[in-house]
Amino acid sequence: MSTLEKLRNQLSQSxxxxxxxxxxxxxxxxxxxxxxxxxxxxxxSSSEKLDLDEDTDFQVDGKHIPLRVVLHCWQHKDSSAADYxxxxxxxxxxxxxxxxxxxxxxxxxxxxxxxxxxTTGPSATGTAAGALPATTEGxxxxxxxxxxxxxxxxxxxxxxxxxxxxxxxxxGYLIKEAELKLVHSLKSSRRSQKSSGGVSKYxxxxxxxxxKDPIILIPSxxxxxxxxxxxxxxxxxxxxxxxxxxxxxxxxxTTAVKKLDRFAKPVKFLIANNTRLFTKPEYWxxxxxxxxxxxxxxxxNYQWSNPSELFQRCKGYYFYFAGDxxxxxxxxxxxQRVELDKNKRFRDVEVLRYFWNTIERELVGRGYS
Numbered sequence: 370m371s372t373l374e375k376l377r378n379q380l381s382q383s384x385x386x387x388x389x390x391x392x393x394x395x396x397x398x399x400x401x402x403x404x405x406x407x408x409x410x411x412x413x414s415s416s417e418k419l420d421l422d423e424d425t426d427f428q429v430d431g432k433h434i435p436l437r438v439v440l441h442c443w444q445h446k447d448s449s450a451a452d453y454x455x456x457x458x459x460x461x462x463x464x465x466x467x468x469x470x471x472x473x474x475x476x477x478x479x480x481x482x483x484x485x486x487x488t489t490g491p492s493a494t495g496t497a498a499g500a501l502p503a504t505t506e507g508x509x510x511x512x513x514x515x516x517x518x519x520x521x522x523x524x525x526x527x528x529x530x531x532x533x534x535x536x537x538x539x540x541g542y543l544i545k546e547a548e549l550k551l552v553h554s555l556k557s558s559r560r561s562q563k564s565s566g567g568v569s570k571y572x573x574x575x576x577x578x579x580x581k582d583p584i585i586l587i588p589s590x591x592x593x594x595x596x597x598x599x600x601x602x603x604x605x606x607x608x609x610x611x612x613x614x615x616x617x618x619x620x621x622x623t624t625a626v627k628k629l630d631r632f633a634k635p636v637k638f639l640i641a642n643n644t645r646l647f648t649k650p651e652y653w654x655x656x657x658x659x660x661x662x663x664x665x666x667x668x669x670n671y672q673w674s675n676p677s678e679l680f681q682r683c684k685g686y687y688f689y690f691a692g693d694x695x696x697x698x699x700x701x702x703x704x705q706r707v708e709l710d711k712n713k714r715f716r717d718v719e720v721l722r723y724f725w726n727t728i729e730r731e732l733v734g735r736g737y738s
Contacts, residue, residue: 372436373425375417379407380443381479389418399441400460427473429465438463439473446474582624582637583657583732586671586683589621589642593662594688594709597623600640607718609709622646629729636732644670657731659683663699676702684731686724 370378379386387395387409388402396402399421408416421437428434442465445453450467457464465473475481587595591612595603598615602608604625621642628635639655647653653672661667665676673679685704689695690711699706705727710716 371426372419372423373427373439375407375419376405376436376440377477377479380477385409386440399437399444400462402437405436405440429463429469434463434465438465439477442470442473443477446478581651581655582639583737584639584641584652584655585625585658585660586644586656587640587642587660588662588664588667590662590664590667593660594690595660597621597640597642601625603717604638604640604721607721609714609717627725629725629732631729631733632737636737644672647672656683657735658728659685661685661687661699661702661704663687663696665698680704684727 376386378384385406385408387406388397388399389404389406390396390401391403393404402421404418405421406416406418419436421435421440423436424433425436425439426433427439441457441460441462442453445456448456453470454464456462472481587593587597587600589596593612596612596619598612598617598619599610601623602610604627623640625638625640626635627638638657644652650672659679661676668674668676668679671679673682679685680703685702686707687695687699687702687704688707688709691708692711695706707720707724709720
């Protein structure tokens with residue numbers, strides 16, 4: 370069995386294929402890997418290592434393609450042509466054209482039994498599934514039943530033979546040219562947007578906001594799980610106290626300071642229960658989270674009063690107690706639903722860990738440092 374067929378057997382049956390470096394260490398980067406491990410790491414009894422630099426039977430323009438290029442193509446089976454081409458250039462790997470890529474992916478997944486196009490497929494090193502072996506022709510004369518069956522045999526056409534006809538034609542140069550023009554046109558359009566100020570203006574506003582304290586908006590309703598009375602103690606100390614147990618009055622704005630793993634210094638958050646103090650548009654650029662009670666009227670004075678638009682621009686959270694029914698319209702909003710236990714306060718730590726992890730990713734995505 371060839372190296373390519375071994376890989377196909379593994380992938381078509383959804384078995385693991387792991388990458389190893391020269392020193393047999395796990396890696397996700399195929400350009401840094403030396404081996405493809407068919408099986409689980411550490412399971413020497415059922416695993417096999419394949420050399421990624423070994424040439425396979427798969428050919429492009431008459432040249433045998435190494436296993437590394439074939440497996441890289443499989444890694445990008447769900448990627449666009451532009452993303453695949455960009456990664457090929459970044460890793461200095463051969464770019465397989467679109468039609469050839471579809472052929473090899475279909476064959477590796479087990480959806481097709483052979484590759485069309487003559488020189489673009491694996492050489493006939495073995496018998497494809499469903500094909501008759503060469504000895505069939507010799508035995509046909511001796512077996513009248515087989516001879517009659519072969520007389521009624523029809524040649525099945527696939528998309529390759531139908532499109533390419535009887536004489537295989539390599540259109541790879543056209544596909545590569547189209548892919549290159551697509552990528553170049555995308556890059557050109559992005560450069561033109563930046564030069565016109567459309568993108569740079571947005572980036573500048575985000576950079577300016579990232580230099581100031583991020584803001585968390587919470588509901589002003591007294592029935593809310595969180596108010597300015599209890600939010601600071603919850604976010605800083607992982608202790609939840611119901612607002613009714615903390616008599617007021619309380620200010621409309623408070624703060625919370627948190628040390629996050631990806632930031633050298635603790636991050637100070639401004640927490641407000643209304644937007645009356647938002648006297649400049651830049652304040653909205655600093656909003657990293659919005660807590661909601663599920664009532665749309667909460668957003669009447671927001672810059673984006675429509676929940677669908679609001680939670681596309683700001684990360685949303687719906688905190689609720691275990692056992693409470695989540696409104697159906699909240700399930701349709703783009704918000705994180707976070708469950709609190711009414712009595713078991715030791716679970717607050719786990720809830721806060723999840724919350725801060727999501728906030729940390731949001732801050733990193735917005736350019737905070």
